[in-house]
Amino acid sequence: MSDAPSYGFETQQIHAGAQPDPATGARQTPIYQTTAYVFRDADHAAALFNLQEVGYIYSRLTNPTVAVLQERMATLEGGAGAVCCSSGHAAQIMALFPLMGPGLNLVVSTRLYGGTVTQFSQTIKRFGWEARFVDFDDEAAVAAAIDDDTRAIFCESIANPGGYITDLDAIAKIADGAGLPLIVDNTSATPYLCRPIEHGATLVVHSMTKFLTGNGTVMGGCIVDSGKFDWSASDKFPSLSAPEPAYHGLKFHETFGALAFTFHGIAIGLRDLGMTLNPQAAHYTLMGIETLSLRMERHIENARKIAGWLETHDAVEAVTYAGLESSPYHDRVARICPKGAGGLFTITLKGGYEACVKFVGALELFSHVANLGDTRSLVIHSASTTHRQLTPEQLEAAGAAPNVVRLSIGTENADDLIADLDQALAKSAG
Numbered sequence: 001m002s003d004a005p006s007y008g009f010e011t012q013q014i015h016a017g018a019q020p021d022p023a024t025g026a027r028q029t030p031i032y033q034t035t036a037y038v039f040r041d042a043d044h045a046a047a048l049f050n051l052q053e054v055g056y057i058y059s060r061l062t063n064p065t066v067a068v069l070q071e072r073m074a075t076l077e078g079g080a081g082a083v084c085c086s087s088g089h090a091a092q093i094m095a096l097f098p099l100m101g102p103g104l105n106l107v108v109s110t111r112l113y114g115g116t117v118t119q120f121s122q123t124i125k126r127f128g129w130e131a132r133f134v135d136f137d138d139e140a141a142v143a144a145a146i147d148d149d150t151r152a153i154f155c156e157s158i159a160n161p162g163g164y165i166t167d168l169d170a171i172a173k174i175a176d177g178a179g180l181p182l183i184v185d186n187t188s189a190t191p192y193l194c195r196p197i198e199h200g201a202t203l204v205v206h207s208m209t210k211f212l213t214g215n216g217t218v219m220g221g222c223i224v225d226s227g228k229f230d231w232s233a234s235d236k237f238p239s240l241s242a243p244e245p246a247y248h249g250l251k252f253h254e255t256f257g258a259l260a261f262t263f264h265g266i267a268i269g270l271r272d273l274g275m276t277l278n279p280q281a282a283h284y285t286l287m288g289i290e291t292l293s294l295r296m297e298r299h300i301e302n303a304r305k306i307a308g309w310l311e312t313h314d315a316v317e318a319v320t321y322a323g324l325e326s327s328p329y330h331d332r333v334a335r336i337c338p339k340g341a342g343g344l345f346t347i348t349l350k351g352g353y354e355a356c357v358k359f360v361g362a363l364e365l366f367s368h369v370a371n372l373g374d375t376r377s378l379v380i381h382s383a384s385t386t387h388r389q390l391t392p393e394q395l396e397a398a399g400a401a402p403n404v405v406r407l408s409i410g411t412e413n414a415d416d417l418i419a420d421l422d423q424a425l426a427k428s429a430g
């Protein structure tokens with residue numbers, strides 16, 4: 001079975017892209033731990049190098065274990081194709097690389113993962129790319145930030161750290177009107193909770209490091225292409241529409257149609273940027289994805305229960321979980337991620353910075369780490385760790401004010417987690 005669309009998500013997360021190994025009958029997808037693949041003859045090698053035949057050459061470009069993961073991700077997101085790479089941050093560069101160039105810009109949400117804010121506000125400037133940060137709840141401001149040099153719109157479906165929900169349909173409409181691709185980071189939601197392509201996204205990027213692998217073992221990234229964007233409708237995307245000198249003048253969009261972005265990502269992106277996912281990491285990620293729906297249901301059940309309990313606690317000033325009735329984004333949950341608002345949210349403590357530091361230090365089941373989306377419950381006080389170099393204004397804008405703590409709710413017993421939070425809150429007030 002591959003990607004039969006009639007199967008439900010729970011079936012596809014186990015079977016899509018995989019079949020018993022043709023050489024041995026092995027039921028589980030083998031880890032193809034090899035760098036290179038033997039050519040049948042010189043003609044076969046030439047056809048592969050000319051992109052006239054699809055096959056395996058060298059594992060910087062393609063590997064059979066990684067290929068199963070790519071097909072599974074494309075199926076789960078409802079896309080035409082997918083390219084996996086070494087991390088979520090690599091996926092963001094790989095997604096932008098065919099679209100951008102010196103002097104060009106992208107319009108991005110202010111509500112993004114902290115590392116993405118740094119990548120977009122600092123590092124991509126070295127490529128001559130500019131990111132314009134806009135409040136994506138202000139649709140007029142998003143439209144106004146777009147100009148002739150804009151090549152992409154970028155946001156997260158459920159945004160880290162606060163669990164804010166982006167109105168993907170509204171943003172997709174703006175992107176569509178401007179003839180631009182919408183790129184959605186779907187890391188915090190996963191395709192089980194949100195399928196951005198159904199809301200108009202062109203590309204979906206993932207840090208597979210988080211909920212997809214699910215147990216904090218390996219790094220990985222992925223770009224899923226909807227296959228729906230017309231790269232040849234304007235002259236804005238020459239990497240995909242114009243002749244490619246590195247392949248004897250081949251035009252990716254004309255030649256590969258809905259798979260143009262995917263083929264470009266492998267044949268140019270992985271070949272020349274080299275941000276390759278290794279087959280061991282692909283294996284761990286495939287193992288994780290087999291139980292994705294089961295884990296997400298438990299993450300949500302626990303997060304709802306814990307967020308509701310925290311909301312009534314005396315030491316807690318605010319809880320940002322969009323799954324709560326009190327959240328301003330509660331209505332968007334029903335439309336954008338109807339199965340639930342994920343497992344990530346922040347709490348504000350009345351005791352301020354000092355209370356947050358004590359609280360994090362007193363937790364026993366929750367681990368204080370810079371990660372999320374693990375079966376283990378995780379906590380981080382951004383202001384004293386990852387964001388400690390920021391000014392008070394920047395901390396506030398990033399949703400990481402000194403009195404804010406981020407929780408990533410795991411799949412443990414919810415009552416055990418509540419008991420741990422309760423004892424730590426008591427110590428934080430003392």
Ligand SMILES: *Cc1c(COP(=O)(O)O)cnc(C)c1O
Pocket residue numbers: 087088089090113115116156160185187188206207208209210219220221372
């Ligand atoms: C972790 C994360 C990233 C970066 O992914 P890495 O795998 O750590 O490179 C990007 N976006 C979001 C929403 C994340 O949580």
